[in-house]
């Protein structure tokens with residue numbers, strides 16, 4: 001595997017919460033992308049953690065932009081760079097609210113036009129920056145400030161929506177595996193055309209777990225089968241080995257849910273729904289990998 | 294009035310000395326440490342350098358490094374006020 005560069009592009013320190021998954025993931029996204037990169041950031045934690053004007057902790061060019069406009073902005077930028085003969089990587093780094101809810105039409109349009117940029121959605125499963133309101137990516141049963149009795153709708157299948165556009169490269173990853181984040185970002189940027197990475201970002205503040213467990217919670221999400229690591233390259237699905245092993249012998253769901261305050265008091269019915277959704281997703285991916293559908 | 298765009302310059306400490314936030318302070322027991330570097334890989338704030346020294350001016354005390362250390366060489370002690 002390629003060495004991860006030592007250079008840091010997230011300078012000490014962002015103003016993110018202690019144990020922040022978005023800052024951790026961004027370290028590796030930017031290490032993979034390097035200097036010649038423009039980051040497009042719609043409203044989310046990542047837009048407010050950069051530091052206090054006139055300084056910033058992010059040592060690449062960053063364009064902070066209105067919620068719905070991220071993918072449109074990145075489209076125009078990458079077109080302009082390519083016209084000027086430049087290889088500059090354009091990366092959208094957006095939250096789940098800014099992607100599955102507010103930015104979806106811009107993302108869909110950019111994928112359809114086959115724009116040459118990478119869209120990374122870091123998914124902390126809520127509008128965390130504004131105080132943990134539910135988003136379309138919040139899982140069934142999770143308590144947020146707008147679903148105090150637990151969410152009564154399932155998590156939106158963002159990857160299914162993106163896959164329907166058939167981008168040359170899409171992948172899921174998780175902040176618990178920095179090398180996986182690094183490798184997939186490098187791969188995505190090496191492929192011409194639109195690429196998409198969906199990154200699970202367990203957030204201690206909105207999921208309500210102890211901040212030392214950010215990586216542990218990501219690992220448990222994968223080991224319990226609640227998050228599956230895979231890649232879809234030119235339509236071909238590969239389930240990554242950690243998830244292959246996890247799906248054969250999953251960790252009990254309880255081990256994933258119990259450290260998280262957002263699932264406190266969750267009932268058996270909600271747990272069954274979560275398990276059945278995860279199984280359905282796994283089955284679909286396994287079938288796709290085998291070429292059955 | 295200036296019409297220059299609002300542009301920030303990269304700088305260490307752009308959010309202040311975040312070490313002041315810390316409630317628990319990490320300490321690496323060098324005898325137990327085998328220098329695998331997993332702590333530095335796992336720190337959200339890149340507060341652990343190549344030499345595996347923790348930069349206490351910036352470390353927020355999240356405890357991820359201690360949790361991820363396979364040798365249990367990092368302990369978290371409450372800061373004295």
Ligand SMILES: Cc1ncc(C[n+]2csc(CCOP(=O)(O)OP(=O)(O)O)c2C)c(N)n1
Pocket residue numbers: 022043044045046067094095096097098099124126127128129130135
């Ligand atoms: C049009 C508009 N509506 C609302 C907001 C307020 N707002 C800023 S960040 C944010 C939450 C974004 O959630 P998400 O995309 O999941 O990112 P996270 O905060 O979780 O990192 C909201 C609602 C805004 N900036 N612009």
Ligand code: SF4
Pocket residue numbers: 015016017018019020021022023045049124128129203204205206
């Ligand atoms: S709320 Fe979550 S994602 Fe946002 S800065 Fe805090 S830890 Fe990071």
Ligand code: SF4
Pocket residue numbers: 019319335336337338339340341347351352353354355356357358359
């Ligand atoms: S306690 Fe957290 S911020 Fe401090 S060095 Fe360890 S991982 Fe980094």
Ligand SMILES: [Mg+2]
Pocket residue numbers: 095096097122123124125126127128129135
């Ligand atoms: Mg979010």
